[in-house]
Amino acid sequence: MELAPGLRRIGNDIIAVHLIVTDEGMTLIDTGLPGHYADLTRELAALGRPLSDIKGIVLTHGDSDHTGFAERLRSELGIPVYVGAGDAARAMGEKPPSPPKDRRRIGPVIGFFAYAIRKGGVKMPRVKEVVPVDDGDVLPLPGAPEIIGMPGHSPGSVAIHVPAARAVFVGDELTTRSVLTGESGPQPAPFTDDQAGSSASLEKLAGLDVDFVIPGHGPVWTQGAPALVAAYRAAEAARR
Numbered sequence: 001m002e003l004a005p006g007l008r009r010i011g012n013d014i015i016a017v018h019l020i021v022t023d024e025g026m027t028l029i030d031t032g033l034p035g036h037y038a039d040l041t042r043e044l045a046a047l048g049r050p051l052s053d054i055k056g057i058v059l060t061h062g063d064s065d066h067t068g069f070a071e072r073l074r075s076e077l078g079i080p081v082y083v084g085a086g087d088a089a090r091a092m093g094e095k096p097p098s099p100p101k102d103r104r105r106i107g108p109v110i111g112f113f114a115y116a117i118r119k120g121g122v123k124m125p126r127v128k129e130v131v132p133v134d135d136g137d138v139l140p141l142p143g144a145p146e147i148i149g150m151p152g153h154s155p156g157s158v159a160i161h162v163p164a165a166r167a168v169f170v171g172d173e174l175t176t177r178s179v180l181t182g183e184s185g186p187q188p189a190p191f192t193d194d195q196a197g198s199s200a201s202l203e204k205l206a207g208l209d210v211d212f213v214i215p216g217h218g219p220v221w222t223q224g225a226p227a228l229v230a231a232y233r234a235a236e237a238a239r240r
Contacts, residue, residue, distance in 0.1 A: 003167075003212060003214075003220060004165065004166070004167075004211070004212070006020060006021045006022060006143075006164065006165055007019070007020060007021070007162075007165040007167055007212070008021060008043060008047075009214075009220070010032070010036060010039045010040055010043050011032050011036055011039060012115075013177060013217070013218055013219050014111070014112060014115045014179060014217065015032050015033060015036070015065055015115065015116070015119070015216065015217060016030075016032065016214075016216060016217070017029070017030050017031055017032040017036050017039070017040065017068075018030065018169060018214060019040075019043065019054075020141075020142055020143035020145070020162055020164075020165055021047065021049075021142075022142040022143060022164075024055075024142050025053050025054070025055040025141075025142040026049065026053050026054045026055065026142055027054070027055060027056055027057075027058060027139075027141045027142045027143050027145060027162075028040075028054050028056070028057045028058070028073075028079075029057075029058055029060070029145075029160055029169045029214075030057075030058075030059055030060055030066045030169070030171070030216060031057060031059070031066065031067060031068045031069045031070040031073070032065065032066065032068045032069070032119065033065055033068040033069075033116060033119035033120050033121045033124075034068050034069050034072075034119065034120035034121070034123075034124070034125065035068075035118065035119030035120040035121075036068055036069060036119060037068070037069040037072060040069070051073070051077060052077060054073065054077075054079055055079070055141050055142055056079060056080050056081075056082060056139065056141040056142075057070050057073060057074070057079055057080070057081045057082065058082045058083075058133075058139065058141070058145055058160050059081065059082065059083040059084075059087070059091060059130075059171075060157060060158060060159070060160060060169055060170065060171025060172070060173075060216060061083070061084065061087050061090070061091075061153060061154045061156060061157040061158070061171050061172060062083055062084075062087035062088070062089075062090030062091030062092075062096075062154060062156065063090065063096065063154065063172065063191075064121075064124040065116065065121065065124075065216075066171065066172075066216060067091050067124070067126070067127055068119075068120070068121075068124065069125075070091075070127050071125045071126065071127045071128060072125070074127065074128070074129065075128070080131050081127050081129070081130045081131065082130070082131045082132075082133050082139060082141075083127075083130045083131070083132065083133065083156065083158075084132070084133060084134070084147070084149065084155075084156030084157060084158040085132035085133065085134055085156055086151060086154070086155035086156025086157075087154050087155060087156025087157065088130050088132045088156065090154060090156070091126070091127045091130050092126055092127055092128065092129075092130060093126030093127075096154065096193070097193060099190070099191040100190075100191070100192065100195075102180050102190040102191065103180065103181055104180045104181065105180070105181045105182055107182065108178065108179060108180055108181055108182035109179075109180055111179075112179040112180070133147045133158065134147065134149065135147060135148060135149030135158070136149075143162045143164050143165060144162070144163070144164065145160045145161065145162050146160070146161040146162070146163070147159075147160065147161075148160070148161055148168075148204050148205075149201075149204075150170070150171075150173045150198075150201040150202075150204060151194070151197050151198075151201060152173060152192060152193070152194050152195070152196075152197035152198025152199070152200070152201045153171065153172045153173050153189060153191075153192045153193060153194075153198050154172075154193050155193070157171055157172070157173055157198075157201075158171070159171070159173065159204070159205065161208060161210070165212070166209075166210050166211040166212060167210055167211065167212040167213075167214055168205065168208055168210050168212070168213055168214065168225070169214045169216075170205065170213060170214065170215050170216075171215070171216045172189040172191070172192070172215070172216050172217065173189065173198055173201060173202065173215075174186055174187065174188065174189055174198075174202065174215055174228075174232055175187060175188075175189040175190070175215050175216075175217045175218045176215050176217075176218030176219050176220075176221055177217065177218035177219060178190060178217075178218075179217050184218075184219075185231055185235060186221065186228050186229075186231040186232040186235060187232060187235035187236070188232070188235070188236060188239070189215075189217070199236060202229055202232060203229070205225045205228065205229060206225055206226055206229045207225070208225045209225075210224070210225055211224075213225055213228050
């Protein structure tokens with residue numbers, strides 16, 4: 001699915017993978033679940049581009065529903081996998097802390113886990129080698145992605161700002177539709193390690209001039225970063 005020239009979405013609003021497409025190559029943002037690999041190959045076939053045109057994978061964080069087929073591309077094609085330094089161990093298989101007891105509704109929960117099972121989420125391969133990144137790094141990859149440290153959802157969560165695509169990828173630092181309740185709109189994401197830290201990190205997005213704020217779960221936000229932060233704050237306040 002083309003969001004804009006040079007920016008494509010694979011998967012859906014439940015779990016999404018994104019491609020930055022340039023003449024010099026492509027950058028993959030997150031790798032969803034193992035079954036999204038087939039979706040990726042179909043997308044590349046439609047573009048007429050080989051897998052070898054992917055020059056790097058950048059993970060917003062190390063949770064297993066974002067690392068899905070990263071190891072396959074790394075081991076088979078030597079494609080490097082970049083992740084926030086604080087999440088390197090998590091991406092490589094370290095067990096995260098037990099998730100908090102977020103609010104749930106049975107329908108959305110069943111839908112989320114059913115989709116995850118269909119996409120191979122039962123057995124998740126760990127990434128055996130990663131390249132740690134830090135706040136302020138500009139990666140030597142197509143689109144020149146810029147790393148914004150966003151600790152909170154996990155210690156090494158990052159946002160990935162791609163000015164050439166006028167987009168920022170925020171992973172699970174927020175969601176625009178909860179996979180556990182089905183509620184829509186910018187809001188705190190479930191399974192967050194440190195909600196207070198996540199809330200504070202969100203201010204780093206407020207000044208970005210982007211057309212697309214793209215979460216790992218939920219629809220793409222197209223009303224600008226300041227409006228997103230304001231909507232998030234309203235949702236946050238309503239939960240108190």
